[in-house]
Amino acid sequence: MNPHNVTRDFEKALCEYTGAPYAVAVNSCTMALLLACKYVGVEEVTIPKRTYVSVPMSIKLAGGKVKFENRRWRGAYQLKPYPIWDSARRFTSGMFKGGFWCVSFHASKILGVEQGGAILHDSKDADYWLRRLRFDGRSEGIAPKDDNFPVIGYHCYLSPSVAAQGILKLYSLPKRNADLKNDPYPDLSKIEIFK
Numbered sequence: 001m002n003p004h005n006v007t008r009d010f011e012k013a014l015c016e017y018t019g020a021p022y023a024v025a026v027n028s029c030t031m032a033l034l035l036a037c038k039y040v041g042v043e044e045v046t047i048p049k050r051t052y053v054s055v056p057m058s059i060k061l062a063g064g065k066v067k068f069e070n071r072r073w074r075g076a077y078q079l080k081p082y083p084i085w086d087s088a089r090r091f092t093s094g095m096f097k098g099g100f101w102c103v104s105f106h107a108s109k110i111l112g113v114e115q116g117g118a119i120l121h122d123s124k125d126a127d128y129w130l131r132r133l134r135f136d137g138r139s140e141g142i143a144p145k146d147d148n149f150p151v152i153g154y155h156c157y158l159s160p161s162v163a164a165q166g167i168l169k170l171y172s173l174p175k176r177n178a179d180l181k182n183d184p185y186p187d188l189s190k191i192e193i194f195k
Contacts, residue, residue, distance in 0.1 A: 003160040004140065010163035011118070013170050018103075020096035020120035024130040025158035025166075029088045029104035029117035030054040035133050035154070036084045036100040036119050037062030039126055046080040048073050050185040055079075055086055056194050068189035075179030076101070088117075089180040096120050105166060110177050113165040116158050 007025055014023040026032050033055060037045070042064035047055055049068035056066040059079065071077070075090030083099030091103050091110040105116035119130055129151065131140060137153025138144060158166075188194055 002141070004157075006160045006167070007158050007163040010158070010166045010170075013167055014118055014120065017093050017170060017173070018091075018096045018101075018120050019094045020101065021122045022124070022127040023118050023120050024127065024134060025116065025118045025163060026134050027116060027156045027158055027162075029086070029102050029106070030058055031134070031154065031156040032102035032104075032117040032119045033058040033079075033084070033086060034061055035130055035156075036102055036121075037064060037079070037082075038133065039129055040082050040084060040100070042079070042082055042084075045082060047086075048077055049187050049189040050182070051077070051086065051188065052088065052183075052185065053188060053191075056188055060194075066194055068194070074182060087120075089182065092177040093175045096122075098122055100126070105162070110180065111166065111169055111173060113169060114162050116162050116166065118158075 011023040011025050037059055042059060042062055044065045044067055045059045046067045046069055048071040059066050076085050076087035078085050085101045087101045088104035101120040103118050103120060105111050105113050107114060132151050133153045134157045135153060136155050137149045137151045
């Protein structure tokens with residue numbers, strides 16, 4: 001028995017709930033954002049100046065440059081001009097509208113388990129690469145000695161035990177969930193590392 005089958009079952013359940021054709025579960029929304037930014041190949045990205053600090057960090061780690069704007073948001077926002085959304089504070093049925101939606105399963109979020117996140121998306125090619133990126137750059141189910149590692153990856157797959165918690169919570173989640181209120185985020189445009 002492969003313990004990662006429960007993670008695949010969780011991804012299928014995420015697709016059914018959100019309407020996304022594909023879901024790639026990872027260990028945090030931060031890693032979901034980083035992988036989506038790496039896959040898309042971001043350059044200059046515009047985000048709200050008041051958001052969670054790991055969002056601009058993910059953009060920079062993916063090789064992009066961050067530009068801040070004074071934009072109010074609630075639930076989700078686009079990493080402009082790219083088809084990537086930070087949706088850490090939104091999770092509801094039928095929410096997927098195309099592109100790359102990065103969601104959070106942190107204990108304080110709507111589908112709160114211990115940790116975790118996912119990239120909801122609609123690209124078969126992206127699905128192949130995002131799965132490799134989250135699993136050390138190799139194919140799932142193939143021993144490292146038997147893989148050719150065509151991409152540098154990250155060790156950020158969602159553990160089967162967290163996926164199992166996610167499945168249980170997902171099946172008892174209401175169909176409609178209100179966006180979470182924003183935390184009192186600081187003005188990130190004033191932080192030196194982002195200038």
